[in-house]
Amino acid sequence: MPTQARDVYDAVIVGGGHNGLVAAAYLARAGRRVLVLERLDHTGGAAVSTYAFEGVDARLSRYSYLVSLLPKKIVRDLDLNFAVRKRDVSSYTPTGRDGRTTGLLVTGQSGRNREAFRQLTGSDREFTAWQEFYGTLGRVAGRVFPTLTGPLPSRAELRERVDDEAAWRMLFDEPIGAAIEGRFADDLVRGVVLTDALIxxxxxxxxxxxxxxxxxxxxxxxxGTGDWDVPVGGMGALTDTLAATARAAGAELRTGHEVLRIDSDGTAAEVTYRTADGTESLAAARHVLVNAAPQTLAALLGDPPPQPPAEGAQLKVNMLLKRLPRLKDRSVDPRRAFAGTFHVAEGYAQLEAAYAEARAGRLPGAPPSEIYCHSLTDPSILGPALAAEGYQTLTLFGLHTPARLFAADNDTARETLLKSTLAQLDAHLDEPLADCLAVDAAGRPCIEAKTPLDLERELGLPGGNIFHRDLSFPYAQEDTGRWGVETRLANVLLCGAGAVRGGGVSGIPGHNAAMAVLGQ
Incomplete structure (x- = not known):
């Protein structure tokens, strides 16, 4: 198809995920003319809500589940009509001890936590170590998190800000396994701590x-706290309000528009894109912000591909239940156990074994995973009839399942892994999870699973890597630039998870790219 005449913008944003929308909202509110081009037929990227099951009135956060890294500054700056709710329970980890069924329930109440650790381990040692460890992390969080929306500090500046040499060594210099093994003795407690390093x-x-x-x-x-909160209305509520905010400020958002090429001399750029009917068009811009992986950016610029990112290594499962399953551990109400993060097969030795199996090219025999029930904290994602009948959502995030394990036969490997993952959960239930699953309008169980290769196909994540590439420490290095969003071209910026300080649902790369454009 012939290329149509070009339009001229201050900024063209490639990709309408949440970071691209944050950048668009900031720039449009600053009076810039902004165009967002999104390949899919909707904005939001991985931070969307959807009716995943045919004929079922439940709007699930399909890919991204929880919010931790979104700064209140962005919410305030953009006047976002968006809220999160804290979970009463941090985590529950079922296990067996001395022939008895038990578990570790961690809440926001110190007194209850002390007793929970004592019942599990027989002493206060692990609880004391837990309090000291997370007290240190809390202090580090309070000092590091505010830096994420400013120019990148140097390593020395960030180290001085942390002002705790032992904490710096634990987090920035030595493998985290050394800190965990040096502070905790119980295998299950060690595993609960380690899981945050493996998401x-x-x-x-x-x-x-x-x-x-x-x-x-x-x-x-x-x-600044490390809390993982539930987005009210589901993750789509965030991206919906971001899109509305950007539009209200004057940004143009075009879905079904796939960017094919970026041409730039460092001061001016042209973006070639194709619409759903096959028409190719040009948009000229002073700046181009790319809310996609560095691999994608290189392809659009015609550059040699960068070093391939580490492969994704997660299984994502969405479920709708008629009721929460009964637990073998009768001391814990299922509504408490599933209100936080429900850990499955995530003891320290279990995590090591699963990693070793996957590294050897085998699906883990006892796949580790963690489960969240968002509807306990935010029932608004369920239709009124489902909520009244006691339906609940479950989302599962599996660990140590790298993309390479699915390369030969994605469908078969997905089915095998899902079966063994649910078997690990069933081992802690007093009834099979299958008995609790709701069914859709066609009578099919309400469960869907996504492998890294599924995420690559659906969202363009290279190798299914949810961070786009390896995460970086939040300080400047030789090639990171002032904001951590810069590329070899002065007017082409990364504004997605592949930027320094990217990853997770944060909006931080979008904010930082917008600040770079605005000369802040």
Whole structure:
């Protein structure tokens, strides 16, 4: 098809995920003429809500589930009509001890936590170590998190800001496994701590690359507290209000528009895109912000591809239940156990074994995973009839399942992994999960699973990597630029998860790219 005449903008944003929408809202509110081009037929990227099951009135957060890293500053700056709710329970981890069924329930109440640790381990030792460890992390979070929406500090500046050499060594210099093993003795407690280092990250606790440390850091500093909160109305509520805010400020949002090429000399740029009917058009811009992976950016610029990112390593499962399942541990109400993060097969030794199996090219025999029930905290995602009947959602995030394990036969590997993952959960239930699953309008169980290769196909995540590439420590290095969003071209910026301080539902790369454009 012939290329049509070009339009001229101050900024063209490639990709309408939440970071692209944050950038669009900031720039449009600053009076810039902004165009957002999104390949899919909707905005939101991975931060969307959807009616996943035919004929069922439940709007699930399909890919991203919880919010930790979104700064209140962005919510205030953009006047977003968006809220989160805190969960009463941090986590529950079922286990067996001395022939008895038990578990560790961690809440926001110190007195109850002390008793929970004592019942599990027989002493106060692990509880005291837990309090000291997370007290240190809380202090680090309060000092590091505010830096994420400013120019990148140097390593020395961030170290001085942390002002705790032992904490710096634990998080930035030595594998996190050393800190965990040096502070905790109980295998289950060690595993609960380690899981934050492995979300979407295929690594051993002692990986010398410190990939696991960087993942851990971003999972414990959110909001300056490390809390993981439930988005009211589902994750789509955030991206819907971001899109509305950007439009209200004058930004143009075009879905079904796939960007094919970016041409730039560093001062002016042209973006070639194709509409759903096959028409190719040009948009000229002073700046181009790319809310996509660095691999995608290189392809659009015609540059050699960068080093392939670490592969994604997660299984994502959405479910709708008629009721929460009964637990073998009768001391815990299922509504409490599933209100936070429900850990399955995530003891320290279990995590090590699963990693070793996957590294050897085998699906883990006892796949580790964690489960969240969002509808307990925010029932608004359920239709009134479902809520009245006691229906609940469950979302499961599996660990140590790298993309390579699905390359030969994605469908078969997905089915095998899902079956074994649910079997691990069933081992802690007093009834099969299958008996609790709702069915859709066609009578099919309400459950869907996504492998890394599914995420690559549906969302364009290279290798299914939810962070676009390896996470970076939040300080400047030689090639990171002032804001961590810069590229080799002065007027082409990364505004997605692949930027420094990217990853997670944060809006931080979008904010930082907008600040770079505005000369802040």
């Amino acid at each position: 979407g990250t295929f690594a051993d606790a002692h990986d010398p690359s410190l990939r696991q440390n960087r993942c851990f850091l971003y999972h414990v500093i959110g909001g």
